Amino acid sequence: MTIDMEQFKSTYIEESHEGLEVMESKLLELDSGTADKEAINSIFRAAHSIKGGGATFGFADISDFTHVVETLLDEIRNGKRDINHEAIVLFLTSVDVIRDMLTASQQGIEIDQARASEVKQQLEKMLDTPSDDTATAAEPEDNCSTSGWKIHFVPFPEMLARGNDVVRMLRELEDLGTLDVKADVAKLPALEDLNPEECHIGWDIILSGTATRDQINEIFVWVEGDCELTITPLLDTNQSGSVPDHDAKPENKADNAADVTPIKQVLQPKQTPLNASPAAERRVPGTESSSIRVDIEKIDALINMVGELVITQSMLSQLGEDFDMSRCEKLLHGLGQLERNTRELQESVMRIRMIPISFAFNRFPRMIHDMCGKFGKKIELKLTGESTELDKTVMEKIGDPLVHLVRNSLDHGIELPDLRVAAGKPEFGTVHLNAYHQGGNIVIEITDDGAGLNKDKIFAKAVEKGLVESGAVLQDEKIYELLFQPGFSTAEQVTDISGRGVGMDVVKKNIQALGGSVEVATELGSWTKFNIRLPLTLAILDGQLICVGKETYIIPLISIIESLQIDQKSVSAIAGKAELYKLRDEYIPIIRFHHVFGVHTDTLSLDDGLLVVVEGNGSKAALLVDDLLGQQQVVIKSLETNFKKVDGVSGATILGDGTVALILDVAGLIRVAQNGKFQQPRNIIENDGVAA
Amino acid sequence: MEAAQQIDGTNTTDMGIGVENDGDQLLTFILAGEEYGVDILRVQEIKGWDTVTPIPNTPEHLRGVINLRGTIVPIIDLRLRFGLESTPYGPTTVVIVLKVIGDHISRIMGIVVDGVSDVYNVQEDAMKPPPDFGNVVAIDFVKGLATVGENMVIVLDIDHLLNSNDLVQVDYESKLRDE
Numbered sequence: 001m002t003i004d005m006e007q008f009k010s011t012y013i014e015e016s017h018e019g020l021e022v023m024e025s026k027l028l029e030l031d032s033g034t035a036d037k038e039a040i041n042s043i044f045r046a047a048h049s050i051k052g053g054g055a056t057f058g059f060a061d062i063s064d065f066t067h068v069v070e071t072l073l074d075e076i077r078n079g080k081r082d083i084n085h086e087a088i089v090l091f092l093t094s095v096d097v098i099r100d101m102l103t104a105s106q107q108g109i110e111i112d113q114a115r116a117s118e119v120k121q122q123l124e125k126m127l128d129t130p131s132d133d134t135a136t137a138a139e140p141e142d143n144c145s146t147s148g149w150k151i152h153f154v155p156f157p158e159m160l161a162r163g164n165d166v167v168r169m170l171r172e173l174e175d176l177g178t179l180d181v182k183a184d185v186a187k188l189p190a191l192e193d194l195n196p197e198e199c200h201i202g203w204d205i206i207l208s209g210t211a212t213r214d215q216i217n218e219i220f221v222w223v224e225g226d227c228e229l230t231i232t233p234l235l236d237t238n239q240s241g242s243v244p245d246h247d248a249k250p251e252n253k254a255d256n257a258a259d260v261t262p263i264k265q266v267l268q269p270k271q272t273p274l275n276a277s278p279a280a281e282r283r284v285p286g287t288e289s290s291s292i293r294v295d296i297e298k299i300d301a302l303i304n305m306v307g308e309l310v311i312t313q314s315m316l317s318q319l320g321e322d323f324d325m326s327r328c329e330k331l332l333h334g335l336g337q338l339e340r341n342t343r344e345l346q347e348s349v350m351r352i353r354m355i356p357i358s359f360a361f362n363r364f365p366r367m368i369h370d371m372c373g374k375f376g377k378k379i380e381l382k383l384t385g386e387s388t389e390l391d392k393t394v395m396e397k398i399g400d401p402l403v404h405l406v407r408n409s410l411d412h413g414i415e416l417p418d419l420r421v422a423a424g425k426p427e428f429g430t431v432h433l434n435a436y437h438q439g440g441n442i443v444i445e446i447t448d449d450g451a452g453l454n455k456d457k458i459f460a461k462a463v464e465k466g467l468v469e470s471g472a473v474l475q476d477e478k479i480y481e482l483l484f485q486p487g488f489s490t491a492e493q494v495t496d497i498s499g500r501g502v503g504m505d506v507v508k509k510n511i512q513a514l515g516g517s518v519e520v521a522t523e524l525g526s527w528t529k530f531n532i533r534l535p536l537t538l539a540i541l542d543g544q545l546i547c548v549g550k551e552t553y554i555i556p557l558i559s560i561i562e563s564l565q566i567d568q569k570s571v572s573a574i575a576g577k578a579e580l581y582k583l584r585d586e587y588i589p590i591i592r593f594h595h596v597f598g599v600h601t602d603t604l605s606l607d608d609g610l611l612v613v614v615e616g617n618g619s620k621a622a623l624l625v626d627d628l629l630g631q632q633q634v635v636i637k638s639l640e641t642n643f644k645k646v647d648g649v650s651g652a653t654i655l656g657d658g659t660v661a662l663i664l665d666v667a668g669l670i671r672v673a674q675n676g677k678f679q680q681p682r683n684i685i686e687n688d689g690v691a692a
Numbered sequence: 693m694e695a696a697q698q699i700d701g702t703n704t705t706d707m708g709i710g711v712e713n714d715g716d717q718l719l720t721f722i723l724a725g726e727e728y729g730v731d732i733l734r735v736q737e738i739k740g741w742d743t744v745t746p747i748p749n750t751p752e753h754l755r756g757v758i759n760l761r762g763t764i765v766p767i768i769d770l771r772l773r774f775g776l777e778s779t780p781y782g783p784t785t786v787v788i789v790l791k792v793i794g795d796h797i798s799r800i801m802g803i804v805v806d807g808v809s810d811v812y813n814v815q816e817d818a819m820k821p822p823p824d825f826g827n828v829v830a831i832d833f834v835k836g837l838a839t840v841g842e843n844m845v846i847v848l849d850i851d852h853l854l855n856s857n858d859l860v861q862v863d864y865e866s867k868l869r870d871e
Binding site for chain 1: 758
């Protein structure tokens with residue numbers, strides 16, 4: 001039987017990531033002195049699971065590395081070593097390394113061995129040095145004087161069912177030294193009574209070599225309580241002392257040769273799939289499937305909702321069986337209930353994809369910890385509204401922009417402690433992350449009580465970079481918006497975390513790609529606040545329905561600036577072709593929508609239609625459409641599922657009458673219009689026959 | 693489905709030819725007088741022609757997309773796809789919704805044909821490879837030729853024919869031919 005290891009691997013990777021998060025947060029607690037004894041145990045357990053799983057699923061690099069971390073943690077846990085700031089920093093680095101390794105294996109790329117071994121060396125160095133003075137007392141009697149161990153190992157029948165693999169354990173033992181195994185098959189039942197999922201064999205194992213008791217214990221740590229286990233040092237070899245190992249080995253081999261062979265045979269077939277799996281994994285990179293953990297309460301709510309829907313449905317069908325106009329009111333009532341059920345069901349289904357924003361916030365304590373150390377700043381992080389929920393996809397995409405903004409606050413915003421004291425502020429700077437719902441949006445605020453933005457400096461810089469005219473008069477908000485221009489950086493000196501001027505424009509672009517917006521407000525010398533507004537989900541969109549010819553299209557409401565009737569006096573055409581519309585003090589290019597999309601329409605003159613002024617990716621355009629229909633929330637359906645990406649179209653939706661309407665991607669549409677490569681309206685060979 | 697039944701009533705002569713045999717079952721349809729076949733296991737459903745929502749700036753044979761129970765499904769006019777002259781859609785015109793397996797993913801697509809014809813059983817070895825026409829006509833979307841009674845059925849390799857990456861490319865080829 002071959003077991004599909006892939007599914008376990010992805011679960012392992014996911015769980016390990018969670019384990020790493022636990023390690024990280026507990027380590028930070030330890031560092032700030034708020035942790036209890038339990039914290040170190042949690043860290044140890046997480047490391048141990050990562051190591052054990054790594055070895056089982058063929059991630060040798062990860063398990064080797066984590067092993068060193070775990071050993072060090074074990075010493076701390078047993079009180080043999082004190083934990084200090086230096087150790088915590090090293091552990092945090094190790095967490096990063098393990099995380100990188102996991103990500104690398106997940107994506108099927110090479111692990112950064114150089115970094116891993118460098119950190120590993122540091123860990124080993126720490127392991128070597130102080131343990132001499134603190135921990136030597138316990139170890140020598142156990143470990144140094146014996147040249148081997150006798151292990152009596154009888155698993156309880158149900159041990160295998162808990163996911164323990166004897167073969168793997170024996171293989172690990174084999175790594176520690178020369179192994180002689182004698183199987184005790186006395187308890188093995190007759191074949192017809194044998195339950196293949198139970199283990200009835202016991203083993204007497206002679207391990208010769210310099211393995212320590214700890215190393216052996218570690219292999220059996222998973223099965224503690226699930227087996228009979230005694231480990232005793234090999235006393236007779238120990239007594240003879242100077243007798244070299246070579247003498248003992250042949251003797252043992254002769255004794256046990258007959259028993260050893262069958263076990264080796266058992267070992268062989270099982271090894272093959274294990275060895276083959278890493279290669280198999282590397283062959284299929286990019287087929288990463290993601291899963292989500294859903295609160296059981298949400299599922300229960302969903303089931304309730306479906307129950308109600310079924311009741312409403314049966315009520316309606318009963319009503320339909322013998323319907324007359326006298327029961328019309330009842331029908332309307334039923335339909336109202338159906339609508340309510342449907343909406344609630346939709347909301348609950350959407351809620352499944354929602355996860356609390358703490359997933360994105362959790363990385364910041366660590367980041368601030370690291371950066372405070374690096375820059376000698378004193379910063380306190382305040383998190384509020386962590387339980388505010390938003391769509392998983394939005395969450396994944398907002399992570400990096402958030403990191404960037406927080407980094408900026410830390411690096412450029414908060415001043416050094418002595419500067420702060422001189423300015424009459426508390427020594428500790430505060431960075432406040434806040435999230436809350438507002439309408440159909442989530443708002444994330446990043447506030448720091450640092451130096452604030454200097455608008456004169458920003459303006460001067462923008463002039464220097466040629467982003468604005470030197471004489472231009474700009475409102476304050478406009479000046480702050482310059483921060484989001486590509487190539488803009490006011491930091492006097494570029495540090496390794498920010499100030500390269502490649503961040504803020506990307507931040508804004510990413511947020512806009514999610515259909516959100518970002519604003520900045522500030523007061524010089526006291527605070528800066530970034531305000532990010534995002535839609536709760538990417539699955540639903542507020543849209544304006546427009547009509548061109550016979551077709552209906554949807555423009556995302558967020559891209560529309562205004563809609564207006566055309567005043568012919570404001571229209572001018574450059575060279576008779578490029579039409580412009582003068583809107584207050586701006587000239588906006590007119591895009592004749594039916595041209596770009598090749599739609600038949602009777603509205604060919606500007607007088608008959610309406611202009612919808614839209615903005616996408618920073619450029620504005622006025623779309624000529626036949627009519628505006630209405631605004632509604634639409635469910636976004638992908639065109640790519642069964643077709644492919646189409647320029648100017650971000651997706652499709654299904655209207656109330658069951659027909660498909662395309663959702664416009666304004667930025668793409670403007671691009672298509674600028675390229676000028678579009679089709680003539682098609683010949684219509686509509687359903688003449690069917691209609692006939 | 694009503695359309696399909698309607699056609700079954702009018703067009704087909706022998707119902708259930710060779711239904712009892714083993715081998716691949718083909719659903720055949722008529723297009724410009726020729727009979728074409730597709731693997732019946734790939735057919736999701738057959739529906740009457742209905743209005744589509746056109747997709748801008750796509751090849752002409754892509755008529756548009758429809759809503760198939762909440763999924764957006766592209767509809768391809770096979771006459772235009774083969775560079776044939778298009779005719780008005782009539783009462784027998786149907787959309788055959790097919791499952792197309794491309795690289796890594798499978799898609800649902802619909803093809804517009806003149807009418808469905810029949811279901812045949814064709815043994816794998818009874819199918820002949822198409823002759824080589826060189827560069828005159830690109831026929832790599834033909835899986836083989838099957839003979840049923842007196843008639844020839846052109847068995848299509850729909851994965852090749854409807855792979856959306858090919859859509860644009862083939863359109864280019866047919867334009868070259870036209871010129």
